[in-house]
Amino acid sequence: EMSLHLDLHLLRTLVAIAHAGRLTRAGERLLLRQPAISLQIKRLETQLGVRLMERSPRQVRFTAEGDTLLSYARRLLALADEAVA
Numbered sequence: 001e002m003s004l005h006l007d008l009h010l011l012r013t014l015v016a017i018a019h020a021g022r023l024t025r026a027g028e029r030l031l032l033r034q035p036a037i038s039l040q041i042k043r044l045e046t047q048l049g050v051r052l053m054e055r056s057p058r059q060v061r062f063t064a065e066g067d068t069l070l071s072y073a074r075r076l077l078a079l080a081d082e083a084v085a
Contacts, residue, residue, distance in 0.1 A: 044069075
């Protein structure tokens with residue numbers, strides 16, 4: 001049985017990208033440069049063994065797996081924020 005640790009920080013980056021529509025804009029919101037954002041998504045993709053998004057210069061498009069993870073990410077982050085509150 002494989003145990004996988006999902007980093008909430010990486011999930012927050014994923015949600016920021018979905019909200020901003022572009023890696024650069026998500027980076028501005030998170031105070032990170034675009035290469036750092038790309039690296040975080042790459043880490044998440046490597047961890048999960050799936051591609052989460054298709055990137056183009058203008059925008060990012062989530063894959064089916066990316067959309068599924070995004071749905072979980074929003075719920076997990078809401079629960080984490082609730083727990084902290």
